[in-house]
Amino acid sequence: xxxxxxxxxxxxxxxxxxxxxxxxxxxxxxxxxxxxxxxxxxxxxxxxxxxxxxxxxxxxxxxxxxxxxxxxxxxxxxxxxxxxxxxxxxxxxxxxxxxxxxxxxxxxxxxxxxxxxxxxxxxxxxxxxxxxxxxxxxxxxxxxxxxxxxxxxxxxxxxxxxxxxxxxxxxxxxxxxxxxxxxxxxxxxxxxxxxxxxxxxxxxxxxxxxxxxxxxxxxxxxxxxxxxxxxxxxxxxxxxxxxxxxxxxxxxxxxxxxxx
Numbered sequence: 001x002x003x004x005x006x007x008x009x010x011x012x013x014x015x016x017x018x019x020x021x022x023x024x025x026x027x028x029x030x031x032x033x034x035x036x037x038x039x040x041x042x043x044x045x046x047x048x049x050x051x052x053x054x055x056x057x058x059x060x061x062x063x064x065x066x067x068x069x070x071x072x073x074x075x076x077x078x079x080x081x082x083x084x085x086x087x088x089x090x091x092x093x094x095x096x097x098x099x100x101x102x103x104x105x106x107x108x109x110x111x112x113x114x115x116x117x118x119x120x121x122x123x124x125x126x127x128x129x130x131x132x133x134x135x136x137x138x139x140x141x142x143x144x145x146x147x148x149x150x151x152x153x154x155x156x157x158x159x160x161x162x163x164x165x166x167x168x169x170x171x172x173x174x175x176x177x178x179x180x181x182x183x184x185x186x187x188x189x190x191x192x193x194x195x196x197x198x199x200x201x202x203x204x205x206x207x208x209x210x211x212x213x214x215x216x217x218x219x220x221x222x223x224x225x226x227x228x229x230x231x232x233x234x235x236x237x238x239x240x241x242x243x244x245x246x247x248x249x250x251x252x253x254x255x256x257x258x259x260x
Contacts, residue, residue, distance in 0.1 A: 004259065004260045006058065009241070011205035012161070012181050012182065012207055014128065014129075015058075016209075016240055016241045019244055019255060020057070021048075021246075022243045022244060023066060023072075024062075024066040024069065025037070025039070025247050026040065026045060027062075027069030027070070027071070028065075028068075028097060044247060045247070048249050051249035051250075055256035057256070058087055058088055059087070059088045060090070061091075062089065062091045063091055063092035063095065063133050064096050067097060073122055074124075088128040089122055089124065089128050089129070090128060090164070091127060092130070092133035093110075093115055093130060094132050094147055106146070107146070108147075111132075112150060112154070115127065126159060129164050129182055130154065131165055131166050131182065132147045132164070132165045132180075133166055139169065139172045139175060141172075142165070142179065148165070148179045162181040162182050162207070164182035165180045165184070166211070167184065173200075177206055181206060182206060183206055184208075184210075185201075185208055185210055187213060188215060188233065198210075198239060199237075210239055214226070214242075226254065226258045
């Protein structure tokens with residue numbers, strides 16, 4: 001398969017693949033809307049990274065709330081030597097998952113501590129993309145917490161290349177577009193209320209990564225052909241990349257073929 005060309009991630013200066021590989025299933029198997037599963041072993045994840053490299057995927061999406069995902073990414077990419085450094089990594093701050101429950105902390109100290117932990121876990125000197133992992137009331141997070149300002153400070157200090165926000169509501173997304181370099185926005189064939197957010201982000205030169213584009217594993221979209229789901233996302237101008245989460249190399253190749 002010929003890898004598809006990279007796309008600009010807004011005005012960040014980063015170029016990303018049309019597909020982003022989500023890694024929640026690399027580190028967490030509790031409290032998710034999936035049937036029970038065992039975490040994949042390192043051998044399976046190396047095969048998945050091989051497939052990602054093969055189809056031209058260069059962006060991994062992770063978060064502290066994804067259990068041990070960050071630690072595993074850092075270890076696996078280090079084992080791949082220089083080739084591991086070719087992957088860009090987007091991670092988040094503000095949410096952790098402990099004892100079966102999510103906990104949110106958007107204080108300045110918590111955001112800074114999260115960024116430092118992510119740097120250590122990922123074995124990187126700089127975070128390519130650091131997003132706020134928002135609580136459901138994302139407007140309040142943007143208006144009433146220092147999280148966006150702390151991300152800006154980390155960027156000015158050279159610890160972060162691009163700041164971002166994983167949106168929950170259209171209003172929160174519109175405000176985030178005024179504040180951040182990158183947005184992670186829910187959008188798919190049958191859920192398009194965030195389209196104004198994507199349009200506004202494009203106007204402002206923000207990068208857009210679409211989440212839930214395949215219905216988070218397609219439980220509600222199983223009757224719709226995969227190619228149709230993917231086309232619906234990339235038909236929207238301004239979309240930089242579509243996040244897909246899988247632990248199957250074959251499924252990843254299938255998604256890449258649909259995106260190509």
